[in-house]
Amino acid sequence: MSSPSEVAFITYINNVSAQINQYLSIFIFLFGTVGNILNILVLSQRSFRSNSCATLFLGSSIANFIAIITGLTTRMLSGWAVDLTNTNRVLCKLRAFVLNVARPVALWLILLAGIDRWLLSSPNIRYRQMSSLKNAQRSIIITLILSILLFSHIIYCYEPNLINAPLKCYGVTITCRLATDLSLMFMTIFFPLLFMLIFGLMTINNVRYSRNRTRPGDISMITMQGPPSTSRTTEQQQRNKIDDQLLMMLLVQVLLLFIFALPLGVQKLYSTITTNRVSSQAQVAIDNFAYNFVLLLNFIANGMPFYIYTLVGGNVFRKELQKMFATARQKICRL
Structure with a gap:
């Protein structure tokens, strides 16, 4: 039997967990939904439509938006309304399935964007040709299908009204929980992050190699051959600028x-x-608190891309954002 001090500690931890779930969820929901909506609008602009990396970023932003909507809406409203996903079997399974499919899609598409940058920076022309809009669109479709297959067991495994579980809507058996946890741990987090690191380092190595390969003699040879077309040079410089900032x-x-x-x-x-x-x-109370806290950190990862792109995306991304706002302002003024 628990002592009074232990009961008080458990009550305190559970209250803190509930408060963090309720109020931090509101903040993440607001900055995440606004950021992803703006991301989707900017990356849909004409200057980004033909860029394979920007297309993958766009797909990732859509997946992030879905993950935040399905994952945080019920948490955010838990203190003011009854969470039907905790009690309704259909809503429990549907929410868990959509959320767990959207998460890996968002992360895998960022990994694919890293692979795309590595291909584009490769000295091998065959690899560079693989970086294309068509391949990016195919990758998005394949990623979605694989994610659906990987987490299809959730439709069978998840049940509402659970007591001894981190969430009331959770895997009903140990086997189900292990299947979901291992899939999330390795296929959604560890492996994608590991390969992101690998391809990121390989891309940096390719960029250094290409810069070291350009020598004064090469420049003089280009000069002797005559100046290239102005329009072609400007267009190529613009593409290179977008590629560097991406x-x-x-x-x-x-x-x-x-x-x-x-x-x-x-x-x-x-x-x-x-x-x-x-x-x-x-x-158990401490473990549940830790789980809920790191889960919210993961939702921060779903909501931060727009702010990253705005701060480090250079003039190309910010100019498109400003242009979009200016166009919207003109349309509003005409009403």
Whole structure:
């Protein structure tokens, strides 16, 4: 039987967890939904439509938006209204399935954007040709299908009204929880982040190689051959500028994903290791608090891309954003 001090501690931890869930969720929901909507609008502009990396960023932003809407709406409203996903079987399964499909899609598309930048920076022309809008669109479709297949077990596994679980709508058996946790841990977090790091370093190496390969003699040879067409040069410079700024946006985003997404993977690893451990009520309360906190950190990762792109995306992204606002202002003034 728990002592009065332990009961008070458990009550305190549960209250703190509930407050963080309720109020931090509101903040993440607001900055995440606004940011992703603006991201979708900017990346849909004409200057980005033919860019394969920007297309992958656009797909990732849509997946992030869906993840935030499905994951945070019920948490945000939990203190003021009844969460039907905790009690209704259909809503429980539907929400869990959509959320767990959207999460890996958002992260895998960032990984694919990293692979696209590596291909584009490669000295091998065959690799550079693989970086195309058509391949990016195919990758988005394949990623969505694989994510649906990977988390299809959730439709069978998840049930509402659970008591001894981190969430009331959760995997009903240990096997179901292990399947979901291992899929999330390795396929959604650890492996994508690892490959992001690998391809990011390889891309930086390719960029350094290409810069070192350009020598004064090469420039003089180009000069002797005569000046290139002005319009073609300007267009190529614009493309190179967009490519460089997209690479910077990608590298910063990968760094922040390590900070905000990796803790959830670590928590899932800990949860898997301690599955068969007999825990006290105080330990269960602490584990649930840790799970809810790192889960919210993961939602921050879903909401931050727009702010990364605005700060480190250079003039290209900010100019498109300003142009979009100016166009919207003109249309409003005409009404």
